Amino acid sequence: MADADSPYHHGNLREALLARAEVVLATSGADSLSLRALARDLGVSHAAPGRHFRDRQALLDALAVGGFTRLNEGLRAAVDEPGPVTARLAGMGRAYVAFAVANAPLLSLMFTVKHADDSSAELRELGHQSLRIAAGLIALAQREGVVRAGEPDRLAQVAFSTVHGLAALAVGSLLEDTPLSEATDLALDVLLTGLAAPGGDAARPGA
Amino acid sequence: MADADSPYHHGNLREALLARAEVVLATSGADSLSLRALARDLGVSHAAPGRHFRDRQALLDALAVGGFTRLNEGLRAAVDEPGPVTARLAGMGRAYVAFAVANAPLLSLMFTVKHADDSSAELRELGHQSLRIAAGLIALAQREGVVRAGEPDRLAQVAFSTVHGLAALAVGSLLEDTPLSEATDLALDVLLTGLAAPGGDAARPGA
DNA sequence: CAAACATTGTTGTCAATGACAACATCGACT
DNA sequence: AGTCGATGTTGTCATTGACAACAATGTTTG
Numbered sequence: 001m002a003d004a005d006s007p008y009h010h011g012n013l014r015e016a017l018l019a020r021a022e023v024v025l026a027t028s029g030a031d032s033l034s035l036r037a038l039a040r041d042l043g044v045s046h047a048a049p050g051r052h053f054r055d056r057q058a059l060l061d062a063l064a065v066g067g068f069t070r071l072n073e074g075l076r077a078a079v080d081e082p083g084p085v086t087a088r089l090a091g092m093g094r095a096y097v098a099f100a101v102a103n104a105p106l107l108s109l110m111f112t113v114k115h116a117d118d119s120s121a122e123l124r125e126l127g128h129q130s131l132r133i134a135a136g137l138i139a140l141a142q143r144e145g146v147v148r149a150g151e152p153d154r155l156a157q158v159a160f161s162t163v164h165g166l167a168a169l170a171v172g173s174l175l176e177d178t179p180l181s182e183a184t185d186l187a188l189d190v191l192l193t194g195l196a197a198p199g200g201d202a203a204r205p206g207a
Numbered sequence: 208m209a210d211a212d213s214p215y216h217h218g219n220l221r222e223a224l225l226a227r228a229e230v231v232l233a234t235s236g237a238d239s240l241s242l243r244a245l246a247r248d249l250g251v252s253h254a255a256p257g258r259h260f261r262d263r264q265a266l267l268d269a270l271a272v273g274g275f276t277r278l279n280e281g282l283r284a285a286v287d288e289p290g291p292v293t294a295r296l297a298g299m300g301r302a303y304v305a306f307a308v309a310n311a312p313l314l315s316l317m318f319t320v321k322h323a324d325d326s327s328a329e330l331r332e333l334g335h336q337s338l339r340i341a342a343g344l345i346a347l348a349q350r351e352g353v354v355r356a357g358e359p360d361r362l363a364q365v366a367f368s369t370v371h372g373l374a375a376l377a378v379g380s381l382l383e384d385t386p387l388s389e390a391t392d393l394a395l396d397v398l399l400t401g402l403a404a405p406g407g408d409a410a411r412p413g414a
Numbered sequence: 415c416a417a418a419c420a421t422t423g424t425t426g427t428c429a430a431t432g433a434c435a436a437c438a439t440c441g442a443c444t
Numbered sequence: 445a446g447t448c449g450a451t452g453t454t455g456t457c458a459t460t461g462a463c464a465a466c467a468a469t470g471t472t473t474g
Contacts, residue, residue: 165372194401
C-alpha cells in the first residue's frame with residue numbers, strides 16, 4: 001500500500017518463497033525457517049505464504065521435492081557419462097556424496113519422515129527413482145559380467161546405503177581428519193569390490 | 208502449594224525430564240518436544256526445566272549423549288560376543304541397524320549438527336568412540352588375516368557408512384518391500400566381501 | 415544454633431511463531 | 445458491468461522459549 005512499486009499481487013510468490021527458503025535452509029538450517037520471516041524477506045504480509053503452502057511442513061516438503069529432483073538429475077547425468085560401467089558406478093557414488101555434503105540440511109529434509117501424507121507419497125516415489133537409476137546401472141554392469149548376480153534393486157539399496165551413510169558421517173564431523181575424497185575413494189573401492197562378480201576380476205575402480 | 212503430596216522440590220527433575228523426553232521423542236519426534244509440555248507432564252512449573260537445561264537444545268544434546276552411550280554399550284557387547292571375528296563384525300552391524308531403526312528420532316539427534324559448542328565436543332567424542340570400537344574389531348580381523356590391509360580407522364568409517372546408510376533407507380521407507388533383515392544380510396555380505404583380504408578366502412559371513 | 419548461601423522451583427512477562435478467520439484487491443470470463 | 449476465484453492483507457489467538465524477580469529448601473559455616 002505504501003510503496004508504489006509493490007503491486008498488490010506479488011506475481012510469483014510461490015517460487016520466490018521456495019528460492020528464499022532454500023537459501024535460509026542452506027544457511028541456517030530447517031529449524032530457523034520461519035514462514036513469517038520468509039514473508040518479511042519478500043516484503044509480503046505474514047499470512048501470504050499460507051496461500052501457497054498449507055502449513056510450514058508443506059513448504060519443507062516442497063523443498064524436499066526440489067532436492068530429489070535435482071539429485072536425480074545429477075545421478076542420471078552420471079549414468080550417461082562415457083566410460084566403463086564400473087567407472088560410471090563410482091562416478092554416481094561421488095555425485096551422490098557431493099550433492100549430499102553440499103546440501104546437508106536439504107538432504108535431511110528429503111529423508112525425514114514427518115511429511116504430510118500426500119507429499120509423503122510423492123517423496124517416496126522420488127526416492128525410489130533415485131534407487132532405480134542406480135539399479136539400472138547395476139543391471140548393466142551385471143550384463144557385462146562385472147557385478148555379482150542378484151536383484152539389481154537390492155544391490156542398489158546396498159550401494160545407496162554406503163554413499164548415503166558416508167555423507168552422513170562427513171556432515172556429522174565423524175571423519176576426523178580423513179579428507180572426504182579419500183574416504184569416498186575407499187568406500188567406493190570396498191563397495192565395488194564387494195559387488196564384483198566372484199569369478200571375473202571385478203568391478204574394482206582402480207583399474 | 209495446592210497438593211500436599213507435591214513437595215516444593217521435585218527431587219529428581221533432571222532425570223525425570225530426560226526420561227519423559229525420550230518417550231515423547233520416540234513417540235512424536237523431536238519437533239514435538241516442548242519444554243513446557245514436559246513440565247506439564249511432570250507437574251512442575253513451565254520454567255522449571257530451565258534450571259536443568261539452559262535451553263531446548265541443551266535437552267536435545269543430553270538426549271543425544273544418552274543415545275550414544277547406549278549405542279556404544281551395544282556395540283561393545285557385540286565385540287565381546289563369542290565366535291569368529293567375521294561373525295562378530297556382522298553382529299556389530301546388525302546391532303547398529305537394530306539400534307538405529309528402533310531409535311530413529313534419537314539417532315537423528317545424535318548425528319545432527321546444531322549442538323551447542325560444548326556438547327558438540329562431547330558428542331563428537333562419543334561418535335568417535337563408536338568408530339573406534341568398530342576399528343578395534345577390524346584390526347583384530349586384520350591380524351587374523353581375514354580383512355584387507357589398511358588403516359582400521361578408515362575401514363571402520365566405511366563399515367559404519369554402510370550400516371548407518373542402510374538404517375537411514377529403512378527409516379525413510381525406501382526399502383520398498385524388502386524385509387530389513389534381508390537388506391541387512393545383503394549389505395553385510397557385500398561389505399564384508401569388500402573388506403576381505405584379497406588372498407585369503409575372506410570375511411564372507413556365509414560360512 | 416543461626417545466618418548466609420547455593421540450588422531448585424514458581425509466577426509473571428515478552429517477543430516470535432503458526433494457524434486461522436474475515437476482508438480487500440485483482441484478473442479472467444461471462 | 446458483474447461475478448468469481450486466486451492471491452494478499454489485517455487482526456487475532458494459543459503455544460512456545462527465554463528471561464527476570466521472587467520463594468522455598470537444603471547446606472555450609474561462623
